Amino acid sequence: MSARLAGLALVALVAAGCATDDGALAEGARYVSDADFREARLAASFVAPENGYSGLRIERYGEQWSALEPWNPPVRAVTEADVGAFVDDPWRPSTAEGGALRPVLGELEWTEEALLALGEQAFERYPVQLADTIGEATASREALDRGGLWVDDRARVGGLVRVRVADGSEHFAVTCATCHARTDDRGRLVHGATNPRFDWGAIAYDRALARGGDPDALAYLLTWGPGQVDVTPDDADNAAAITDLRGVSRHRYLHWAGTIENDLVALALRLETLLITSVQQARRPPREVAFALALYVWRMGEGGAPGDAASEPEGARQFERHCASCHGADGEVPTPRVRIADVGTDPAVGESRTRGTGFYRTPSLWRVVERRQLLHDGSIESLEALLDPARLGDAPGHDWGTQLDPAERAALIRFTRTIGAARGE
Amino acid sequence: MRVRSAWVIVAMAGAIGCQSHTRSEDAGPPGLVDAGPPGLVDAGPPGLVDAGPFCVLPVPERHRPTADVCDMTRPPGSPSPGLEGCTSDAECTDGANGRCSASRFGNECSYDECFSDGECGGGLCLCRGARGGVGSYGNNLCVGGNCRVDSDCGSGGFCAPSLGDCGDYGGIVGYYCRTCEDECLNDSDCVDPMQGNGYCAYNPVSARWACSYSFCAG
Numbered sequence: 020m021s022a023r024l025a026g027l028a029l030v031a032l033v034a035a036g037c038a039t040d041d042g043a044l045a046e047g048a049r050y051v052s053d054a055d056f057r058e059a060r061l062a063a064s065f066v067a068p069e070n071g072y073s074g075l076r077i078e079r080y081g082e083q084w085s086a087l088e089p090w091n092p093p094v095r096a097v098t099e100a101d102v103g104a105f106v107d108d109p110w111r112p113s114t115a116e117g118g119a120l121r122p123v124l125g126e127l128e129w130t131e132e133a134l135l136a137l138g139e140q141a142f143e144r145y146p147v148q149l150a151d152t153i154g155e156a157t158a159s160r161e162a163l164d165r166g167g168l169w170v171d172d173r174a175r176v177g178g179l180v181r182v183r184v185a186d187g188s189e190h191f192a193v194t195c196a197t198c199h200a201r202t203d204d205r206g207r208l209v210h211g212a213t214n215p216r217f218d219w220g221a222i223a224y225d226r227a228l229a230r231g232g233d234p235d236a237l238a239y240l241l242t243w244g245p246g247q248v249d250v251t252p253d254d255a256d257n258a259a260a261i262t263d264l265r266g267v268s269r270h271r272y273l274h275w276a277g278t279i280e281n282d283l284v285a286l287a288l289r290l291e292t293l294l295i296t297s298v299q300q301a302r303r304p305p306r307e308v309a310f311a312l313a314l315y316v317w318r319m320g321e322g323g324a325p326g327d328a329a330s331e332p333e334g335a336r337q338f339e340r341h342c343a344s345c346h347g348a349d350g351e352v353p354t355p356r357v358r359i360a361d362v363g364t365d366p367a368v369g370e371s372r373t374r375g376t377g378f379y380r381t382p383s384l385w386r387v388v389e390r391r392q393l394l395h396d397g398s399i400e401s402l403e404a405l406l407d408p409a410r411l412g413d414a415p416g417h418d419w420g421t422q423l424d425p426a427e428r429a430a431l432i433r434f435t436r437t438i439g440a441a442r443g444e
Numbered sequence: 445m446r447v448r449s450a451w452v453i454v455a456m457a458g459a460i461g462c463q464s465h466t467r468s469e470d471a472g473p474p475g476l477v478d479a480g481p482p483g484l485v486d487a488g489p490p491g492l493v494d495a496g497p498f499c500v501l502p503v504p505e506r507h508r509p510t511a512d513v514c515d516m517t518r519p520p521g522s523p524s525p526g527l528e529g530c531t532s533d534a535e536c537t538d539g540a541n542g543r544c545s546a547s548r549f550g551n552e553c554s555y556d557e558c559f560s561d562g563e564c565g566g567g568l569c570l571c572r573g574a575r576g577g578v579g580s581y582g583n584n585l586c587v588g589g590n591c592r593v594d595s596d597c598g599s600g601g602f603c604a605p606s607l608g609d610c611g612d613y614g615g616i617v618g619y620y621c622r623t624c625e626d627e628c629l630n631d632s633d634c635v636d637p638m639q640g641n642g643y644c645a646y647n648p649v650s651a652r653w654a655c656s657y658s659f660c661a662g
Contacts, residue, residue: 071637071639074638075639149649151608184649185649186590190648198662229554230583231582232579250662252639252657253640254641259662261662293661298649299647299654299656300654301649
């Protein structure tokens with residue numbers, strides 16, 4: 020059966036009654052099988068079609084990128100046993116065999132359960148980008164720690180994998196889990212949580228310096244900081260905070276500058292094109308992998324309840340006065356984006372010629388209690404710091420709520436912490 | 445993100461002040477018969493091993509016609525007073541040409557990893573001060589790839605240095621044969637209004653040279 024017929028059969032199967040309540044599976048089936056659908060949804064998702072990010076996708080997604088060969092290479096997770104193992108011979112093949120992601124189209128049951136399992140697998144194992152630079156940070160435990168790479172209770176290191184590529188060589192690669200996961204106090208990996216210690220810029224700086232680079236010329240890499248990455252080729256120093264993915268379904272926009280109007284298919288397209296540009300447009304991910312990953316991320320952070328006004332009435336009142344016009348107590352975003360000048364924070368990300376729109380998106384506060392960095396540049400570590408007027412001199416912007424007295428501020432923080440949290444947390 | 449500012453400076457330093465740091469030998473690279481560069485002996489791109497490329501390849505701006513043997517001398521280190529760690533080059537004795545220099549974590553020792561290709565297993569020795577390679581104060585180091593010199597790529601082939609992923613942090617990451625399927629020849633071929641100034645690099649995913657832009661996944 021041709022791929023197109025298989026796709027049409029999939030759509031028919033889903034339409035016959037296998038969709039979830041929110042129609043996610045039906046959307047996914049169309050995304051996988053219908054090129055016109057994908058292109059139309061992609062074009063409709065861009066807020067500022069003229070910026071570099073959007074323009075590149077509009078120009079190339081339909082014909083050029085759709086013709087790329089799907090890529091699902093053999094990979095294996097990097098573990099503690101690998102620490103120091105590649106120092107003398109970075110190119111040696113792994114002794115442990117790895118496999119590609121399974122199942123994929125032709126084998127995959129189009130059910131929520133199967134897709135989430137594939138998405139979870141992809142989150143930890145699909146090679147997002149070749150990264151031998153990051154791999155050098157596995158030279159020792161000290162190097163791991165300097166780079167902010169986690170080691171979890173299964174001895175896996177930093178969400179890194181070894182991937183075998185077309186010419187037979189092996190390389191380190193990062194996965195979603197490198198940036199968007201961290202360990203809890205028992206060493207268990209928490210998917211979706213930002214890794215606030217991961218310092219890609221510093222790892223790159225150390226490597227370049229060791230190779231005789233000019234420290235002054237390389238200093239811009241140190242401006243990124245832990246938990247932040249500069250992902251835009253716009254010749255500007257505008258690192259953005261690594262996003263906490265839990266509750267992403269509640270964001271009206273994707274990217275800090277609100278480049279994309281968010282829905283499940285838009286997220287799948289965003290992930291698909293990310294995986295294409297991260298290998299320099301050489302390959303594309305299998306679309307069922309891209310959709311499975313999107314669905315997995317979409318479902319992150321489900322559960323929990325809206326802000327608990329019953330237990331924090333004073334905080335709820337303060338929230339209504341100072342926050343609710345933008346950030347809903349139910350995790351929604353009544354004002355989904357704000358002009359850069361109005362929020363008053365560093366404009367560099369929002370004005371980027373690559374992803375800029377002139378706005379910053381309003382993030383959902385769903386489960387904000389679990390975030391380790393706030394605002395688009397991750398410059399604020401906590402709600403306490405955000406609402407403290409003393410920080411405005413060094414970190415201006417987003418000054419809503421900073422006029423409260425300490426008791427009002429404390430009440431507001433207690434209430435805000437309950438948004439998206441399970442009752443009793 | 446800025447593109448390549450650091451390595452423009454390094455390359456310029458290499459070109460201006462470092463001509464004496466390497467010398468070439470005509471006899472061919474030592475060690476090639478024994479091991480060979482990774483990927484070349486076992487598989488290799490089509491047409492690579494036996495007969496050369498099945499096309500007439502244009503000459504890239506940078507390639508390696510013969511192997512280098514690195515200069516044995518190395519400039520003194522530059523430790524920063526008051527930082528923890530080593531205080532002089534004399535304390536750096538765990539390898540060749542130990543030098544004590546400042547880093548983010550204090551003064552640290554570094555060593556020359558090699559002086560010739562034969563010391564690099566399947567890779568080649570990138571000399572300090574080589575144009576576009578390691579900066580003048582860096583250490584000679586082993587890099588990988590699928591070739592060491594042009595003749596490894598067959599008759600009419602070219603073995604060229606490539607920068608790495610996500611921008612060119614760390615300079616040259618390996619030497620790779622140019623192929624008949626390459627999408628670019630030199631960095632000047634990689635200017636895109638939507639992606640900025642890129643560079644021509646070997647992409648292991650597609651096993652060909654293609655334009656690379658400074659995308660970090662995100």
